[in-house]
Amino acid sequence: MNKSKNDVLQGTLTLLVLRTLAHGAMHGYGITLHIHRVSNDTLRVEEGSLYPALHRMEQEGWIAAEWRASENNRRARYYSLSAKGRKQLAKEEESWARLTEAVASVLRFA
Numbered sequence: 001m002n003k004s005k006n007d008v009l010q011g012t013l014t015l016l017v018l019r020t021l022a023h024g025a026m027h028g029y030g031i032t033l034h035i036h037r038v039s040n041d042t043l044r045v046e047e048g049s050l051y052p053a054l055h056r057m058e059q060e061g062w063i064a065a066e067w068r069a070s071e072n073n074r075r076a077r078y079y080s081l082s083a084k085g086r087k088q089l090a091k092e093e094e095s096w097a098r099l100t101e102a103v104a105s106v107l108r109f110a
Contacts, residue, residue, distance in 0.1 A: 013045065015089075015096055016035050017031060017053060017054065018088060021080060025080035027076035027078050028050055028077065029076075031045070032050060058079075061082060061085070064079070064082050065079050
């Protein structure tokens with residue numbers, strides 16, 4: 001992935017993770033696969049970015065984590081969205097909508 005795509009992803013990682021977890025609990029690798037698959041293989045979340053972000057979101061109370069067996073019967077930490085996280089997701093989506101509308105306005109300006 002080139003640098004500009006990575007920069008965009010860094011700025012939207014919280015939004016992408018919270019939106020992904022709105023569909024149900026997932027382990028870290030599942031989150032990365034979901035984002036990659038849903039974005040038609042355009043966005044890739046690196047472990048070095050994901051796990052610190054998950055830790056920060058857990059500290060904020062936006063997500064909860066628990067150890068469970070994965071699909072492969074391996075121990076994995078599963079993350080789920082909390083009520084506080086649902087509120088934060090709404091804020092993040094609103095902020096994203098404002099940002100994308102502002103960028104679209106600049107692009108439409110003749």
